[in-house]
Amino acid sequence: MTAAFAIAGMLMLAAAAALVLYRVYRGPTNLDRLIATDILLVIVIAGVGMEAAWHKRATSLPLLMVLGIVSFVGGVAIARFMSHDSDREAP
Amino acid sequence: MTWSTVLDAAGGVCLLLGAFMCLAGAVGLVRFPDTLSRLHAATKPQTLGLILVLMGLSLTLRTWAAVTTLVFVGATQFFTSPVTAQLVGRSAYRHRNVRTDLLIVDELSEALARDGGADGDGDGDDARPPASPDAPGPLQP
Amino acid sequence: MTDRPTKQGRRHRASRRGGFQPRAIIAVAVAWLFLWDRITWGNIVNGLIVGLVVTLAFPLPSIEFAGHPRPLRVAHLILRFFIDLVVASIQVTRLAFSPKRPRNAVIEVPLRSRSDFYLTITAELNALVPGSVVLDARRSTSTLFLHLLDVGRPGAIEEGRAHVYRVEERVVRALGSDEEIADLERRKREEELA
Incomplete structure (x- = not known):
């Protein structure tokens, strides 16, 4: 039963990831892309969690933690880097 | 109907709700008109969605080792997502990536104008306030 | 920064x-x-x-913290926070699927308490509750600048401001010392009179 829930959830996450990738492609500024990749990492974390629930095994749990910390450090580093120069693109 | 069935069902519902929240955040990210609105979509549904997925996962796995790890992951997300959001929001505002035509009130640019652009914390990243409300924002599609 | x-x-x-x-x-x-x-x-x-x-x-400046946590009030703070988080997510979800464009606002909220610690916690909690994201904070005056989502209907901006104050009050009541709570009450009364 959990497998059915997990697969349905994964399909939703796949749709979400597609939408987020569209935003990464569209921009229009790098800050939008930063927000989008931040969401993408949360979706990846949720997806790994779904997989762990599906197979009922805890081997991938440390991966969740690493992904969470990577998303934070990466997001802060890029936001700090971009706060120093304009990231507006030519139209 | 045993306990494990009930817990599995509750966990499954949590997983589904969490996935739906992630999807809602993604839809908001695509549909909202400017960077700051998108920031709302990035913080709230994502945090709730992740917490729900982690809750569903711990209801499914049901071991203390898993629960402690998942609490840790959730706490990390809870403490870090507002920090990233604030950095992005600040940067977006100061680079005028704001659709001022969508704002009803804008007290930050008033405050920045009042202090002559200095933001009072002496960190040297003072910025000019965004363009006046009648000027079109830089993100006009 | x-x-x-x-x-x-x-x-x-x-x-x-x-x-x-x-x-x-x-x-x-x-x-x-x-x-x-x-x-x-x-x-x-x-x-x-x-x-x-x-x-x-990697030493960090230690936070000046004079209060002591009160378990019941901390539980209340956390419970209210989760309710707020769910409400906020539903609001954003509804807005994401609705055809209308959100009307937003940026507001300035000078907090009543004077402490980096409460400023930080209030900002953290407010970033995740209905309709607000913290854009900027000033330590010198304990002022928060928030971006409010979808405040098109009348009175919504004042409600957002009041919400920040309610969160701050909950934080100070949960973690503050007796003097800090008394201080907050006094400021609140002064503002009501003014």
Whole structure:
């Protein structure tokens, strides 16, 4: 039963990831892309969690933690880097 | 109907709700008109969605080792997502990536104008306030 | 954000930095136990050693914190926060699927308490509750600048402002000392009279 829930959830996450990738492609500024990749990492974390629930095994749990910390450090580093120069693109 | 069935069902519902929240955040990210609105979509549904997925996962796995790890992951997300959001929001505002035509009130640019652009914390990243409300924002599609 | 303090500020900061920070060490040790999933003497000792090394190698200014946590009120704060988070997510979800464009606002909220600690916690909690994201904060005056989502209907901006004050009050009541709570009450009464 959990497998059915997990697969349905994964399909939703796949749709979400597609939408987020569209935003990464569209921009229009790098800050939008930063927000989008931040969401993408949360979706990846949720997806790994779904997989762990599906197979009922805890081997991938440390991966969740690493992904969470990577998303934070990466997001802060890029936001700090971009706060120093304009990231507006030519139209 | 045993306990494990009930817990599995509750966990499954949590997983589904969490996935739906992630999807809602993604839809908001695509549909909202400017960077700051998108920031709302990035913080709230994502945090709730992740917490729900982690809750569903711990209801499914049901071991203390898993629960402690998942609490840790959730706490990390809870403490870090507002920090990233604030950095992005600040940067977006100061680079005028704001659709001022969508704002009803804008007290930050008033405050920045009042202090002559200095933001009072002496960190040297003072910025000019965004363009006046009648000027079109830089993100006009 | 960038640390570019004046000479005086640097001296001030240096005096607050470093040294032995027992609270931070215990926090790191608890996190270490969470990572290892198992409470053994070895893990506890290792966690304390890691905490000691981390706080000595990467010292942060210690936070001035005079209050003491009240368990019931902290539970109330956390419970209210989760209710708010769910409400906020539903609001954003509804807005994401609705055809209308949100009308937004940026507001300035000078907090009633004067403490970096409460400023930080209030900002953290407000970033995740209905309709607000913290854009900027000023330590000198304990002022928050928030971006409010979808405040098209009348009275919504005032409601957002009142909400920030309610969160702040809950934080101070949950964690503050008796004087800080009395101080907050006094300011509140003054504002009501004014």
